[in-house]
Amino acid sequence: MHTRLSVNINKIATLRNARGGNNPNVLKAAIDAQLFGAEGITVHPRPDERHITYKDVREIKPIITTEFNIEGNPSEKKFVDLVLEVKPHQVTLVPDASQQLTSDHGWDTIKHKAFLIDIIGTFKKAGIRVSIFVDPDVKMIEAAANTFTDRIELYTEGYARLFAAGHPLKAIKPYIAAAELANKLKLGINAGHDLDLHNLAYFKKHIPHLDEVSIGHALICDALYLGFENTIQLYKRQLQTEA
Template sequence: MSTQLSVNVNKIAVLRNSRGGHDPDVVRAAVACLDAGAHGITVHPRPDQRHIRADDVYALSALTRARGVEFNIEGNPFAPPREGYPGFIALCRETRPAQATLVPDGDGQLTSDHGFDFARDAARLAPLVAELREIGCRVSLFVDPGCPGLEEAARIGAHRIELYTGPYAEAFASGAPEAALALFAQTARRAQVVGLGVNAGHDLSQANLGAFVAGVPDVLEVSIGHALIGEALYDGIDHTVRNYLDILAPRG
């Protein structure tokens, strides 16, 4: 089994928004990633429009549909709509992405840094998961390693979980990733036992990705943005995406 690579293009939009105008072009960057072999594109539109905006979501939806590849929209389904941001469920309803990844991040967070608490959140998530399934989205829920209540995630209809890999990246950088890897592997197996597929993302890079997919069983997809775009500044998008695909390629 080959783990799929979905490239998160949020950082392209950050650079564009810092100057205004249309450059660098988010769609052109996504095309470059797909031309290099990426399996899909991920975006995480936020209510404050700090990077990806609604118009980007519509444009990338059209691109991925035309290319026949996965479009993955991440976001907080509980964040209310506001000017320029119609809301997560509304964006999914209008663009019908292949995958909707629900993430419990607040407006003030710099980046996503924790998963759902299913004891607290399952009842609120259930009708939203049902609505997303009804419009044809595969539904993935962002979770912490060691997360309890994965049975609840399956019960309310999620198809997958996405493991928040920030703690693994920190452990890898410290030189002692073994305990973190063991916890992630255990969480993946628990999810798979109850019928959930496993995705992963956050702070994965060329340096730490190989050890992660070797140590965690049957990861279906990784979503990588920050490190990949940063590395591409030195080596180019095409070369960088191909490096990631080589890391993810099954070994004999």
């Protein structure tokens, strides 16, 4: 199964915002990522707009020739309104607090079932594919199917941490169980957070039904040394690993 690489360009915007102005140019980064082989562009506008701004999101959509994925917390009305206005190909729902540094947990799909059913229905009615951020917990995966989401995105920080500590089998085990159940429940499977050139191929090899990975921080860091085009190609190569 072919797995798509969606490049998260938030860190490009972080660098731009550090000095103001428009250098580096976020729109050019989105265009170039596509030209260099990215099969999706991901952005995560936060309420404080500390990296990608709402203006960026509106300006990126018309220049996207591949998939556009917007991540964010749907409890923020401003975010919901933006997604319904821009109509990306996919919206990924994350349960981040407003001032959270980065995503660090998935949805409790049991506790928040009613809320998720309502907001997922709103986005799907607008023709937007929905993915929800979840931990590799079979109970959460099973409950996710009851929200009528199209996909789940497996939160992979736990995998990356154990893999780096030299425990790849222990790292991947809960993700295999989660992915097998998701596939059985006919949920699409995305993954993201701390995936990099060291751990991505192993993850892909063991999760055969993987639709998409969204990678930003590690990829942009690698691009500083390896070049943007070369880095995107290197990441895509990791996804060619067969089970």
